[in-house]
Amino acid sequence: MKPAPFDYVAPRSVAEACQILAEAGGGATVIAGGQTLMPLLNLRMSQPFILVDITRIEGFTGVARTADGIRVAPATRQADALADATLQAHVPALVQALAHVGHHQTRNRGTIGGSVALGEPAAEMPAVAVALGATIEIASTRGTRRLAARDFYIGPYMTALEPDELVTGITYPDWGPGHRWLFREVARRPGDFALTGMVGALALDGERITRAGLCWFAMGPIPVAMREAEGALVGQTLSGVDPAGLAELALSGTAPFDDSHASAEYRRTVGRRLFEKTLRTALEAREAA
Numbered sequence: 001m002k003p004a005p006f007d008y009v010a011p012r013s014v015a016e017a018c019q020i021l022a023e024a025g026g027g028a029t030v031i032a033g034g035q036t037l038m039p040l041l042n043l044r045m046s047q048p049f050i051l052v053d054i055t056r057i058e059g060f061t062g063v064a065r066t067a068d069g070i071r072v073a074p075a076t077r078q079a080d081a082l083a084d085a086t087l088q089a090h091v092p093a094l095v096q097a098l099a100h101v102g103h104h105q106t107r108n109r110g111t112i113g114g115s116v117a118l119g120e121p122a123a124e125m126p127a128v129a130v131a132l133g134a135t136i137e138i139a140s141t142r143g144t145r146r147l148a149a150r151d152f153y154i155g156p157y158m159t160a161l162e163p164d165e166l167v168t169g170i171t172y173p174d175w176g177p178g179h180r181w182l183f184r185e186v187a188r189r190p191g192d193f194a195l196t197g198m199v200g201a202l203a204l205d206g207e208r209i210t211r212a213g214l215c216w217f218a219m220g221p222i223p224v225a226m227r228e229a230e231g232a233l234v235g236q237t238l239s240g241v242d243p244a245g246l247a248e249l250a251l252s253g254t255a256p257f258d259d260s261h262a263s264a265e266y267r268r269t270v271g272r273r274l275f276e277k278t279l280r281t282a283l284e285a286r287e288a289a
């Protein structure tokens with residue numbers, strides 16, 4: 001199939017893009033890398049009358065250090081983020097996760113902002129944002145606002161974004177030198193969406209864990225923060241943590257689902273083992289971030 005007819009615009013500024021979205025009254029759709037949207041258009045599951053290409057907006061690509069952490073502009077290609085030295089040094093969990101987002105070909109087009117804004121429950125980037133405590137910048141003609149990633153995801157493919165709003169940046173806190181990062185997923189084939197996966201970081205003061213951020217993906221309708229496990233980890237020493245003992249806490253709040261790829265029971269069982277193994281690896285890591 002081919003898409004239903006639409007107009008195409010490529011604004012050069014955030015103000016221009018927001019004006020177009022506002023005037024369209026819900027009839028416009030943002031396109032970034034197009035890796036998810038193009039198939040939806042071709043299948044006519046999405047039928048906007050205007051497509052707003054945000055990749056030419058000034059300042060919409062690149063990674064920068066700011067007072068709040070590391071800011072990734074929304075149209076930054078996943079392949080560029082994967083190769084970015086600042087992200088590699090300061091947000092290694094994101095870089096590790098990115099290597100599992102699709103394939104070389106999709107990462108050459110796909111963007112960080114597109115993945116964050118889409119809110120696919122099995123996607124890696126929303127879970128990274130939730131785990132690390134990222135802040136999402138949002139703009140519209142009504143102004144700008146900042147939202148914690150933990151408040152951004154509402155349901156499968158549903159976020160707090162209004163139809164006239166645009167994600168204009170994602171800022172990841174710097175978890176500090178020597179922090180431990182965690183990432184692991186299980187997928188049928190490299191590049192497939194995960195059947196289950198987790199990502200996170202532990203901030204340290206010497207051997208003591210001062211902050212923990214952990215999140216599941218493909219374990220519920222949204223990225224599921226492991227709030228109880230995070231709380232139990234803070235204050236413990238690296239050698240004092242019992243990963244097996246924490247696994248049940250980590251699973252609380254998850255709502256794994258049955259689909260054609262795996263059963264909920266499979267996700268829960270594999271998730272438990274994956275959590276234990278991933279946490280143990282992070283605790284024992286000789287060389288941390």
Ligand SMILES: Cc1cc2nc3c(=O)[nH]c(=O)nc-3n(C[C@@H](O)[C@H](O)[C@H](O)COP(=O)(O)OP(=O)(O)OC[C@H]3O[C@@H](n4cnc5c(N)ncnc54)[C@H](O)[C@@H]3O)c2cc1C
Nearest residue numbers: 030032033034035036037102110111114115117123124167
């Ligand atoms: C074969 C294949 C395998 C894949 N495997 C994975 C995988 O394993 N893990 C994974 O996470 N993804 C995977 N993907 C999807 C990934 O490649 C996409 O890049 C990502 O989901 C969307 O990013 P995009 O830049 O392509 O966004 P687009 O497709 O352009 O847009 C996606 C949605 O986000 C909205 N949007 C985009 N940018 C913004 C913004 N700045 N503000 C507001 N709304 C915005 C669009 O309106 C649209 O609704 C795969 C895709 C393919 C084709």
